[in-house]
Amino acid sequence: MWNHNPLTAGIVTRPQGVVPTDLLDQMPDWRTAMRNAIRDARDLCGRLRLPESVASDAEEGTGDFPVFVPLELLGRIRPADPQDPVLLQVLPRSAERHAPVDVFSADPVGDRSAEVVAGSGMLKKYHGRALWISTGTCPVHCRYCFRRHFDYQQNQASPEVWDGICQWLARNKDIEELILSGGDPLTWSDQRLEALIHQLEQRVPNLRRLRVHSRMPVMIPQRVTSKLVECLKPSRLTSIMVIHSNHPQELDEAVIQAIKRLTGCGIPVLNQAVLLKGVNDSLEALEELSRCLVQMGVMPYYLHQLDRVLGAAHFEVSEQAGREIIGQLRARLPGYAVPRYVREAAGSPAKIPLE
Numbered sequence: 001m002w003n004h005n006p007l008t009a010g011i012v013t014r015p016q017g018v019v020p021t022d023l024l025d026q027m028p029d030w031r032t033a034m035r036n037a038i039r040d041a042r043d044l045c046g047r048l049r050l051p052e053s054v055a056s057d058a059e060e061g062t063g064d065f066p067v068f069v070p071l072e073l074l075g076r077i078r079p080a081d082p083q084d085p086v087l088l089q090v091l092p093r094s095a096e097r098h099a100p101v102d103v104f105s106a107d108p109v110g111d112r113s114a115e116v117v118a119g120s121g122m123l124k125k126y127h128g129r130a131l132w133i134s135t136g137t138c139p140v141h142c143r144y145c146f147r148r149h150f151d152y153q154q155n156q157a158s159p160e161v162w163d164g165i166c167q168w169l170a171r172n173k174d175i176e177e178l179i180l181s182g183g184d185p186l187t188w189s190d191q192r193l194e195a196l197i198h199q200l201e202q203r204v205p206n207l208r209r210l211r212v213h214s215r216m217p218v219m220i221p222q223r224v225t226s227k228l229v230e231c232l233k234p235s236r237l238t239s240i241m242v243i244h245s246n247h248p249q250e251l252d253e254a255v256i257q258a259i260k261r262l263t264g265c266g267i268p269v270l271n272q273a274v275l276l277k278g279v280n281d282s283l284e285a286l287e288e289l290s291r292c293l294v295q296m297g298v299m300p301y302y303l304h305q306l307d308r309v310l311g312a313a314h315f316e317v318s319e320q321a322g323r324e325i326i327g328q329l330r331a332r333l334p335g336y337a338v339p340r341y342v343r344e345a346a347g348s349p350a351k352i353p354l355e
């Protein structure tokens with residue numbers, strides 16, 4: 001069984017047999033899952049019985065952004081299918097090395113110029129919100145990632161850095177929301193997150209909301225531990241989780257259970273997706289994605305136009321094609337199930353709507 005998603009009957013096969021209701025507790029703990037992740041293109045291709053031509057192309061494409069695929073995701077990739085929409089997100093291709101250098105750059109969204117506390121990864125790009133690139137570690141390496149060239153080495157959250165960040169937040173009283181981004185902030189331990197939230201609550205009176213941007217609930221769903229949910233429960237700070245799923249095939253029973261843990265405790269969950277050629281640039285894929293998300297209690301938030309990062313040109317879908325798909329979605333789904341189709345622009349205080 002390579003997929004056991006009960007929500008996506010239209011696109012993928014339904015599961016056979018009974019699915020346990022406490023699946024997350026039966027999975028290896030999330031740190032073990034991180035350790036066991038596949039880190040080699042040949043290994044990935046071998047396990048999926050992909051042809052030698054695909055394996056050698058992947059090896060050539062890897063460059064300095066290594067493969068990282070958790071085994072939890074591997075089970076959601078159709079074996080022996082080089083066009084599988086989940087595989088394409090994580091499989092290096094030699095096309096990554098032949099990027100048009102003039103328009104595709106290493107820092108397409110202007111992150112490097114928005115840092116407010118030197119060496120901290122804390123960025124001020126949006127009104128009332130601060131964005132903290134809290135770590136460079138991820139539960140998966142997405143080949144289209146716009147932060148794939150970001151130098152994360154310096155963003156180690158030492159006590160000094162953390163202190164500087166709290167001071168800066170408290171000084172800038174217009175900041176009412178802190179966005180934890182990365183990398184993936186849920187690669188931090190529950191203890192560390194708990195300490196962080198506690199400090200924010202104590203030291204930054206102007207802060208009202210904490211937003212967590214994470215691919216963990218989709219990639220390694222057992223990361224949504226009871227302790228994590230406890231930390232994020234509404235308190236003085238309201239927490240909002242923004243997950244990242246691009247295709248309904250990513251949403252299996254374990255993901256559903258992870259999301260239920262969050263929504264069951266009153267934590268709103270939103271999804272952002274990136275429009276990716278060969279992955280989700282079709283009405284069928286995006287319609288099914290929205291249906292599955294809504295069914296799980298997740299609101300489709302953004303559909304991002306690809307950021308023009310070096311190595312990702314082969315994923316680009318034209319804005320015209322994107323607009324057409326969104327128009328078709330709008331004609332078929334309730335308004336709340338249609339994500340906003342947007343583009344990020346360096347130096348702009350908000351996303352640019354593309355529709």
Ligand SMILES: *Cc1c(COP(=O)(O)O)cnc(C)c1O
Nearest residue numbers: 126129131179181213344350351
């Ligand atoms: C756009 C964006 C944000 C914040 O924008 P909102 O419009 O407030 O959601 C934060 N992080 C990333 C990576 C973004 O692209």
Ligand code: SF4
Nearest residue numbers: 138141142145183215
């Ligand atoms: S999980 Fe997010 S930050 Fe990490 S590689 Fe994927 S898109 Fe990039």
